[in-house]
Amino acid sequence: MSKNIENAIYNEKVAAGVPWSYVVKKGQTLRIIDLEGCQAVDTLFYNANDHEERYSANDTVREQGSIFVTTGTKLISTDDNVMMEITEDTCGNHDTLGGHCSAESNTVRYSHDTKYMHSCRDNYLFEIGELEMDPRDLTNNINFFMNVPIEEDGYLIIVDGISKPGAYVDMKAEMDTLVLVSNCPQLNNPCNAFNPTPVQMIIWDD
């Protein structure tokens, strides 16, 4: 089926700084659109029928031999299964190393004054609570549209994004997958150009 907005089975805007979760069924394709560009979309994946099986950053990057997620990347689970495959990507080089921001890590990264600023981990914990999952289910996530180059000596830092307004990434589910997102509210670094913006979530049937 061609991917037109008209034949999408789901089409919702996710506001800046909020969590979002949805089960993408096997065979369906999820598109995340970076509406205004340079947003960071912190994303985790779970087997919808067994949350103990989850996205594994280590297995995903090791099996493909590259630290970046892009077209052709298979997202591998902690149980060694393919959860999703990236089928199209108009941005490229999505981050797998940096994880998500939290109130606590902000105190270390920036200053203790940042402790009460909103964060991805708080979004995750809220959503995990609502879904009656376990906080231990949280793990290293993918940061779609976030730019973290790495140098030969290991040096890395979150730098200005390369994602243009309207850039998108498509991923096809290879199992029923619960996708958990924090549309990053960080205001202290350029992961989202210091200006969190909304993203669009669209799902198509096979």
Add this chain to the structure above:
Amino acid sequence: MITTHKNIKPESILLDEVLPGGGRWSKIIKRGDKLRITTKDGLGSLSAMFYNADSTAERFNSADTVKLQHNAYFGRGRVLYSELGRVLFSITDDTTGGLFDAIAGISNPRIIKERFGEGDFEHIRNRYYKSDRENFLVELGKYGMGKRDMIPAINFFRKVDVKEGSKLELSSQRAEPGSYIELRAEMNVLLVLSNTPHVMEEGEYNPSDVQLTLFKAAPLTEDDFCMNFSPQSQRAFINNARYFA
């Protein structure tokens, strides 16, 4: 077994034992104590997962650790963070030249079989080819923990290079015989170790013994090297102090 340890007073040693190749190990390392992990032949390769022993929902977070130190690699002076902005372990010494890896993860039975072939208990008894996944599930189970607690691990004595900005390659660099890393617990830490070949290793399944030396360390002082390694570390140690206030 090594019987004398450089810079460790014999009377401060609490425990000194060999973890054989293929084996698994766990212990709660008390706040302030140090664990020296020595590879006698330089061919050691350990995977580690660790937790706040008093509240295991707080655990090592490799992403935060890499992000907070602005580097994917490790060495003396660096600290290993939980996701709560606190330090679990400080790397107080490292004579391996930075042989740590927090990118490649751990092995599972499929990988072991593909790399090293058949090596089951029925045929080779206790030399059978264990994977990290087996080791961690078994050892975590002893603490009532399980798959949810299988966190992204850190590997000791091997390093994975990131070439050309993205490509992963197991470094051929190996530790000198007798080299070690030393960790100081900054809270009570449950440490779980799996002593199997690095997940990207190829060739023979021949994991090497490592020695684990637990000892009492001098109390933390204001000029501590790890605490003052970076402004980030200084703030993290403030978080630890507040946790214990």
